[in-house]
Amino acid sequence: MKVARAELSVAFVICSLLAAAALIYASYQLTDSLQGGMADEALRQQYARMTFLALGFVGAAGFGSLFVVLPLLRHHNREQGKLRSLTVLLKERSKKLEAAALTDPLTGTHNRRFFDEALLQYVQEFQRIKRPLGLILIDLDHFKAINDSHGHDTGDEVLRAVAFCLFEVTRFHDVVARIGGEEFAIIAPNLGFDELRRFAEKLRHEISRVTLTVGEVRLGVTASIGIALAGPEDGPGSLTKRADVNLYQAKQGGRNRVII
Missing domain, CATH: 1.10.287 (Helix Hairpins)
Structure with a gap:
């Protein structure tokens, strides 16, 4: 022993x-x-x-x-x-x-789960302090055609490039999330009606400048944007629905535009 x-x-x-x-x-x-x-x-x-x-x-x-x-x-x-x-x-x-x-692994933005929780908290808090709160929904135009013509790897590169563009344009306290395949959302606090529109137009313009070279082809991308400003009686669902209706109108109206 x-x-x-x-x-x-x-x-x-x-x-x-x-x-x-x-x-x-x-x-x-x-x-x-x-x-x-x-x-x-x-x-x-x-x-x-x-x-x-x-x-x-x-x-x-x-x-x-x-x-x-x-x-x-x-x-x-x-x-x-x-x-x-x-x-x-x-x-x-x-x-x-x-x-x-809570992070989208492809783009590095927040994911849908984080967005839903953040939107609920933002709506409740900004109604309490009576400050403006904007929601911006962004859908990339003809993204399916990019995937079909150039492959999903190229589509992923486009999503990453757009996400980087959004990070560059948005402010520190804005919430940027990818909430669907080619759909992004931004929670934009402390912006009134006109400021929110100008901010969304800047986002649309900067996205339109995103380019990606695939072989000898130079790809560009545009986005349709629907925005909504939270009202005193809005919940996350009603605010999102109004922004989504405006996004639909932007796509039906010719794409590459902002509707509020």
């Missing part, structure tokens, strides 16, 4: 303490003899030796205990360090998983 060094150290400490206790007890017996008048030089020397040995065993026990305590402390510190590292790793992994669950 394998005996650990710590176990041997514990046994050594216990034996040293027992030996010291026995010597101390014997020293007390000699002390009684010395106090009883039977002292001679031999007894005194024996008493001194036993006292010295007892102190030596106590010291050895104390020294031996270091071989028990110090390894335990080092082991404890190592385990605590591993536990802290594991905790940090799990927190980082949890954040990454949470972010991945």
Whole structure:
């Protein structure tokens, strides 16, 4: 059976303490003899030796205990360090998983789940503080034709390029999400009617400047945009429906336009 060094150290400490206790007890017996008048030089020397040995065993026990305590402390510190590292790793992994669950993997924008939750919170909060809140729905024109003619890989590149364009144009506190195949949505707070229209027109213009080269073909893309401004009685559903109706009118009216 394998005996650990710590176990041997514990046994050594216990034996040293027992030996010291026995010597101390014997020293007390000699002390009684010395106090009883039977002292001679031999007894005194024996008493001194036993006292010295007892102190030596106590010291050895104390020294031996270091071989028990110090390894335990080092082991404890190592385990605590591993536990802290594991905790940090799990927190980082949890954040990454949470972010991945709310992010569109193709474009890096927020996904539909995040958009739905954010829109509900924005509508409730901006109705409470009585500030304007706009919703912009963007649908890429003739995107199916791009997929059919040039392949889905090219279509994916177009989506990524448009998403990058949206990130460049939108403000820090705007919420950009991909909510469908070729459909994006933007929650735009603190913009009134005219400001929201101008902002949407800027988005449309910048999207129309997106180009992609496929072989010898240079692809361009345009977008139809429907926008709506939240009213005092609007919920997320009614606001989205009005923006969607305007998006439909933009597509029916010739595409590459903004309807509010």
